[in-house]
Amino acid sequence: MPETTTWTEKYRPVYFMDIKGQESAVEKIRDSLQKSEKGKKAIILHGPPGTGKTALAYVVANETKSEIFELNASDLRNKRKLQEILRPATEQKPLTKKRKIILIDEVDGISTDRGGITELLKLTESSSHLMIMTANDIWDKKFSELRKMTELISLKEIDYKAIKDLMIQILRKEKKFIENDVLTNITLKAHGDMRAAINDLQMATSLPDPSQILIDERNKELDIFSILRMIFKGKPTNAHLKIFNSINKPLDEIMLWIEENLPAEYSGEELVKAYELLGKVDIFKRRIYRQQYWRFLVYENAFLSYGIASSKTSGKTGFTNYKRPTRILKMWLNNRRTEKKKSIAKKYAQYAHIGVKRALKEFPTIERVFLKPGVQKELKLTQDEIEYLNKNN
Amino acid sequence: MASEIWTEKYRPTIFSELIGQEEIVKKVQSLTNSLNIPHLLFAGPAGTGKSSLALIIVKELFGKNWKENYLELNASDERGINIVREKVKNFARTKSLGNVPFKIIFLDEADALTPEAQQALRRTMENYSATCRFILSCNYSSKIIDPIQSRCAIFRFKLLENKDIKKILDKISGMEKISITPEAEELLYEGSEGDCRRVINLLQSTSSISPLINAELISTIISSAKPKDIRVVLDYALSGDFQKSREKLLDVMLKESISGQDVIKAIQKEIWNLPVEPELKVKLTEKTGETEFHIVEGSDPFIQLQSLVASFVLAGLGK
Incomplete structure (x- = not known):
């Protein structure tokens, strides 16, 4: 029988204990509920998509035996609508004993121009019920007032291990099987998004070849961080060979990213192996430039993706904060700093019948001689250049 | 006025002053005296007297007027063979002064030119052979294409003893x-x-x-x-701190503008002083040689050096 419910619905958390990988957020919200009488009236749950913001709100409702009154801010495009729908809800005293929670999903979609925020502020002020809002990004200036009135609880990208554990649990309950490698790669690809992971998992189990799910992904634009994660953390699969198709960055730049972050992930023999491959990538790159033989790209590609992924001895877990490559910038800054040195070397080179490169190489040996006023005059050094020499010696 | 830079002050001005290349000087002197100079190719390491000999030749030939009849170019400094050709063309357009029927063009570091550029250079040499003689200098004559070698009298300069x-x-x-x-x-x-x-x-x-x-x-x-901090780079690597070692490496290369080849040279010398087993030293030297090969071939020196430093991390673990 074909599946009708989505697994994301089916396995939505019910109790606080069901929520995986958000321990600190759960603790914070429990604290906040206990002192809610005195505390702030509204809570904003903020964090990236798929980290469980809405799910957490529903768990709160369930645990406090409240009824959810859900609003989606993107539906409430104007003041009139907001008044119409929200005001009765907030002013209504509970008829039954059951408490009410007003949930405003995606509050960052609210419009500023039609007074949506102002109205929301008024409502938050006057509401007799607990209000929970969710948002991806709450740091926009337009929310500064709102932030002061509410308690902010942040939800982080869910840890790799928490996602994988939950997926294994789901597979068990569903009595389905997926190879561990594929599972790992689905998890990595999710990039901390639990919903995406579960959706992918459900889709993978319905495919004749579950690893297909990873290849299909190539149409979707990936960011460099996901790419690095897949290469550094995951085991090599053939999907790796096509990984760079799904990002809009030149291979040279990707190479710099990998070079920068390699030592943060690998060590010892893995590091040596990976660097050897990186060196080979560079050699092929040069061959392409020299011979204009573009098929060599295949090798650049394979070493950089599958090759680097295969260099590790064990799978990597945990979160790594990947850094933007800095080498090119440093080189540029330094070139500006050593401009004077170069111009001195150039003058010396002409004078001494040698090339500029050679003059730069001799520079540390001869630098002391350049300090003599007579020599400076002879080489026609400028004031700037003389200052550079004085500063350095 | 004598120069205050000693390499210039004491640069030989006549044949007998050039030290260490007696055989070559003898031959070149007789060629110069007969005013029968072919194109010359001076091959040999830096600082062995190639430029000096070229200067002596032109001074012998042209006396006081040598500057008007001499063009010095450096192939690794000029941006491309076209610039070289342009300069040669302008220089060769006028006839030489005095009784010598040609002018002299000295092209230093000719082996920096790609084989394609050398082909173009060969054409230029032929086109202006009526008015100019070329003296090419290079470190390795094997990097000069055969057609040029066959048009030149080759002289191999040796290291000074x-x-x-x-x-x-x-x-x-x-x-x-x-x-x-x-x-x-x-x-x-x-x-x-x-x-x-x-x-x-x-x-x-x-x-x-x-x-x-x-x-x-x-x-x-x-x-x-000397690149001072190379030892620091290696010590960090041996102690297992690759990140620091790499940071230091980039620092050394940038702040002191030391080329990849010079870093490699320093590493190669330092290996023998490291506290590792003899067989590891040999292994590291082998890897160093390979790295130097790739850098000379034109790879990104920083990437190749990182790869080398990573093997020092392994050596630190006794592997």
Whole structure:
């Protein structure tokens, strides 16, 4: 029988204990509920998509035996609508004993121009019920007032291990099987998004070849961080060979990213192996430039993706904060700093019948001689250049 | 007015002053005297007298007017063969002054040109052979294409020997009224690596501290001119801290603008002083050689060096 419910619905958390990988957020919200009488009236749950913001709100409702009154801010495009729908809800005293929670999903979609925020502020002020809002990004200036009135609880990208554990649990309950490698790669690809992971998992189990799910992904634009994660953390699969198709960055730049972050992930023999491959990538790159033989790209590609992924001895877990490559910038800054040195070397080179490169190489040996006023005059050094020499010696 | 830079002040101006290449000087002198000079190819390491000999030739040929009849180019500094051709064309357009029927073009570091550019150079040499003679200089004649080699008389310059360096040091120390101890002389020779320019530069730098030159002063100057922190890079690597080692490496290369090849050279020398097993030293040297090969071939030196440093991390673990 074909599946009708989505697994994301089916396995939505019910109790606080069901929520995986958000321990600190759960603790914070429990604290906040206990002192809610005195505390702030509204809570904003903020964090990236798929980290469980809405799910957490529903768990709160369930645990406090409240009824959810859900609003989606993107539906409430104007003041009139907001008044119409929200005001009765907030002013209504509970008829039954059951408490009410007003949930405003995606509050960052609210419009500023039609007074949506102002109205929301008024409502938050006057509401007799607990209000929970969710948002991806709450740091926009337009929310500064709102932030002061509410308690902010942040939800982080869910840890790799928490996602994988939950997926294994789901597979068990569903009595389905997926190879561990594929599972790992689905998890990595999710990039901390639990919903995406579960959706992918459900889709993978319905495919004749579950690893297909990873290849299909190539149409979707990936960011460099996901790419690095897949290469550094995951085991090599053939999907790796096509990984760079799904990002809009030149291979040279990707190479710099990998070079920068390699030592943060690998060590010892893995590091040596990976660097050897990186060196080979560079050699092929040069061959392409020299011979204009573009098929060599295949090798650049394979070493950089599958090759680097295969260099590790064990799978990597945990979160790594990947850094933007800095080498090119440093080189540029330094070139500006050593401009004077170069111009001195150039003058010396002409004078001494040698090339500029050679003059730069001799520079540390001869630098002391350049300090003599007579020599400076002879080489026609400028004031700037003389200052550079004085500063350095 | 004599130059205050000793390499220029003491640059030989006549054939008999050129030290260390006696055989070559004899041949070139007779060619010059007969005014029958073919294109010349000077091959040999830096600082062995290639440019000096070219200068002596033009001074012999043209006397006071040498500057008008001599064009000096450096292939690695000029941006592309087209610039070289353009300069040659402008220079060769006018006839030489005096009774010598040609002008001289000296192209330094000709082996920096790609084989394609050398083909273009060959054409240029042919086109202007009526009015110009070329003297090409290079480190390795094997990097010069055969058609050019076959058009030139080839002279191979050798590294200066200890006795040659001593002659030079004696001459300069006499003129400059400085004294050099025998140990310092030995150190200067070692530091020179057979390169005359280098030994004179070392001497002048040292003499700016004191006219009494001893071994201690020389080694201070030599070590201050060396990439100092290479050992630090290697020590970090051996202790297993790759990140720090890499950071330091980039720092050394950028701040002191040391080329990849010089870093490799320093690493190769430092290996023998490292606290690792002999067989590992050999292994590391092998890897160093490979890395140097790739850098010489034109790879990104920083990437290749990182790869090398990573193997030092392994060596630190005894692997």
